[in-house]
Amino acid sequence: MQTHILGFPRIGKKRELKQALESFWNGDLSAQALTETSKELKKKHWHIQKSAGLDYVTTGDFSLYDQMLDTTLMLGVIPQRFQGCNKDSPLELYFSLARGHAGRNIAALEMTKWFDTNYHYLVPEIEANGSWMAGTHPVVEDTLLARKLGFLPKPALIGPFTWLTLAKAQKGEHKWSRLNSVANVYANLLSTLSNHCGCIQIDEPVLCTELLPEEARKQFQEVYASLNVACGVTKLMLATYFGPLAQNIKIAASSGCSLLHVDMVRGKGQLEAILSSLPKDMSLSLGVVDGRNIWKTDYSKAVPLIRRAVSALGRERVLLASSCSLLHCPVDVTEETALPEHIKSRMAFAVQKCYELTELCEIAERGNAIxxxxxxxxxxxxxxxxxxCVSAVRKRASSVTPAMFKRHSTYQKRRTAQNWLHLPVLPTTTIGSFPQTETIRKTRLSYKRGEIQETDYIAAIRREIRDCIEKQEKLNLDVLVHGEAERNDMVEYFGQQLGGFCFTQNGWVQSYGSRCVKPPVIYGDVYRKAPMTVDWICYAQSLTQKPVKGMLTGPVTILCWSFVRDDIERSEVCKQIALAIRDEVQELEKAGVRIIQIDEAALREGMPLTAAEAEAYLQWAVEAFRLSSSGVEDATQIHTHMCYSEFNVILSSIAQMDADVISIESSRSGMELLDAFTDFHYPRAVGPGVYDIHSPRIPSVEEIAELLHKALRHIPKEQLWVNPDCGLKTRQWKEAYTALENMVTAAKKVRLTLGTTS
Incomplete structure (x- = not known):
């Protein structure tokens, strides 16, 4: 049996890629130095894989920003608005597509979640009658380098059907008409790669979903026949992951590829169906090591699967692999020195998962009973x-009643009860966080290291809150926030104050570009130890007559953005978190905070990829939100926030959450998302984002006003709020302040066109 992984984390053990990218963007690092840093990281990662005993090292999994963007540039799919960047260097063009170009006032590509993960990809834009000029892909150079260094490379590519499925076509453009031209570019790349390797991995996770249209399904076999021809004697591995193949087993089995990879972690129970469908000339790669969690593999469950496959196919036709790319895992658990032993001993990060594959191979092949x-x-x-296991937590969760999931009154009655807020038409607000300055970060770090006293820390954070409130009052925002200076991360902050959580020192994973997150670890039953936000919010409210939102992270988002225990159902863990957040909501209300935002940015990303599983998930996810939010009076306004996902298909579930106001990312898509709100007749207030906070570009007053006018075509003025796409922690004050100033000015201008100033 051979062993391999589908990809390795690219950020580096010490987040070297993040540091290099941000230094390059700031002008402190040359392009050559960035390239050298990248090359050294790749070499380290290949060495880790080989040292672990894996047969292949994966190339093409490394990207300076996003593998979807790498593929988009290979195909030459560059929107017309980037024509002014044509004379820029390839690297400058690459980052303009990813981040926008502030100097030329060019918006970046839209960004959304990669299937049901917390990784974000850049959405390809297929324009009507757009001409494409094929470019290069970094996988070729990387494969040549790996081979030169003595490694056995296995290039990894995002497949053409997945790329086209996730691409967004302009109205009037039929994206699947481009399939043959896309396939031709892939064939040329595969032909080039085939001269330098014995196996090529082509990822089609779309086959584990129900997203592939019938016209694409009909062409799958023909397209893959041409791709296999392009490979010559080199084997093509069709890699599927994030779920079972289900209705697409026959398509995958008839692809003509030499190997098929299946996810045995998220696709439990599919092995027998796969074995019965597999052609005699196709080998099987079993994804038995979880690429999306940090727990060690349960060998007692994995080994029987391996032995079953071997008994059916023979050892020579079975490979062992990670379930998906290890992109979603931290790098190395040996860097963790502060975790309790009973938790750390259960963990396996990317490095350890490579070794697990070798060990599983030894157990299956040579019977390593020890x-x-x-x-x-x-x-x-x-x-x-x-x-x-905490008995009090289990008892409380089992005692939840149906009444705890419902507000006291309907939205219309609540809206009347909330008139005390005296908000104008098109009320302005922000999503929660404000720029995390160097001073803020140093203050938190000094407190964490014990270098300053708690009283000094509180005084320093209060100064930041005061400054934040003063800036918002000067901007004349209608509903204020305290700015979240005390929070490093919207999930980590709460996890640090909840029972059942622990934290790594270096468990970083990539969210997008240079943005890395360090997810909390849920290892046991969850409960609230003490109030978590009340003091900070109440202090902020004491500084202003305007309402200040209480800012909380919702139970589903805390679940999805954590590494979650695997010994009980995720729905049960989510209920425990919801009860903890419910306690905090009620305490905020008791303290006089009457607008409370419970962010559920991850609601869509946590949804499984098949309809049956998605329906069950949405039921318990919505219930968890309602359990956390429904214990308040009618006069208390509940907000929620969602970002960077495709929400159209779950609008009915969003409505069932029964939040009074929802703010939602929509600026990168030019308010396209709101078409669904019109069709669905969404019954409550909506704040579509008018400012893309992931780009340094500052939108003009006219641009924001135009977006608001677009929004008003879909949403009645009485229901429309005005806000950015997301929190502002990653931006600098000079960008954020000017953008918010333009946002407030635009709202005032649009109010005048509506015949109102209040």
Whole structure:
């Protein structure tokens, strides 16, 4: 049996890529130095894979920003608005597409979540009658380098059907008419790569969804026949992941590829169907090591699957692999020195997962009974630790009643009860966070290291809150926020104050570009220890007569943006978190905070990829939000926020959440999302984002006003709020202040056209 992974984290053990990218963008690092940093990271990652005993090292998994963007540039799909960048260097053009160009006032490509993960990809834009000029792909150079250094490379590409499915076509353009031209570019690339490797991985996670249209399904076999021809004697591996193949098993099996990779973690129960459908000339790669979580593999569950496949196909036709790319995992658990042993001993990061594959191969092939017994004993020992199960938490969760999921009154009655707010038409607000300055970061770090006293820390954060409130009053925003200076991350902050959570020192994963997050770890039952936000919000409210929002992260988002225990159902963990957030909501209301925002940015991304599983998920996810938010009086206004996902298909579920106001990302798509709000007749207030906070570009007053006029075609003025796409923590004050100033001015201008100033 051979072993491999589908991809390795690219950020580096010490976030070297993040630091290099941001230094380059700031003008402190040359393009050559950025390239050298990237090359060194690739070499380290290949060495890790080879040292672990893997047969292949994966190339093409490294990207300076996003693999979808790499593919888009290979195909030459560059929107017309970037014509002014044509004479720029390839690297400058690349980052203009990713981040926009402030100097030329060019908006970046739209960004959204990669299937049901927290990774964001850049959405390709297929313009009507657009001409494409094929470019290059970095996988070729990387494969040549890996081979030169003595590694056995396996290039990895995002497949043409996945790329086209996720691309967005302008109205009037039929994107699947481009399939043959896309396939020709892929064929040329595969032909080039085939001269330098024995196996090429082509990722089609779309096959684990129901997104592929019938016309694409009909052409799958023909397109892949041409791609296999282009590979010559080199084997083509069709890689599927993030779920079972289900209705697409026959399509995958008839692709003509030499190998098929299947996800045995998120696609549990599909092995027998796969074995019965697999052609005799196709080998099977089993994704038995979880590429999306940090827990060690349960060998007692993985080994029987491996042995079943071997008995059906023979050892020579079975490969062992990660379920998907390890992009979604931190790099190395040996860097963690502060975790309790009963938690750390259960963990496996990307490096350790490479070694797990080698060990599983030894157990399956050579019957390494000692390794199997050690794994089983370790899992049993850690599961018995008293931190894992808290009887009071279990009892409370089992005592939840139907009444706890409902507000006291309908939205119309609540809206009348909330008239005390005296808000104007098109009320302006922000999503929560404000720029995290160097001073703020140093203050938090000094407090964390014990270098300053708690009283000094509180005084410093209060100065930041005061400054934030003063700036918002000067801007004349209608509903204010405290700015979240005390928070490093919207999930980590709450996890640090909840029971059942622990934290890594270096467990960073990439969210997009240079943005990295360090997800909390949910290892046991979850409960609130004490109030988490009340003091900060109440202090902010004491500084102004305008309403200040209480800012909380919702239970589904805390769940989705954490590494979650795998010994109980995710729905049960989410209910425990919802009860903890419910306690905080009620305490905020009791303290006089009457607008409370519970962010559910991850609601859409957590949704499984098949309709049946999605329906069950949405039911418990919506219930969790309602459990967290429904314990307040009618006069208390509940907000929620969602960003960077395709929400159209779940609008009915969003409506069922029963929030009084929802703010939602929509500026990058030019308010296209709002078509669905019109068709659905969304019944409550909506704040579509008018300012893309992930780009340094500052939108003009006219641009924001135009977006608001577009929004008004879909949403009645009485229901429309005005806000940015997301929180402002990643921006600098000079950008954020001017953009918000333009936003407030635009709202005032549009109010005048509506015949109102209040």
């Amino acid at each position: 390794a199997l017994a050690e794994n089983v004993a370790m899992l049993q020992r850690t599961a018995a630790h008293p931190d894992i």
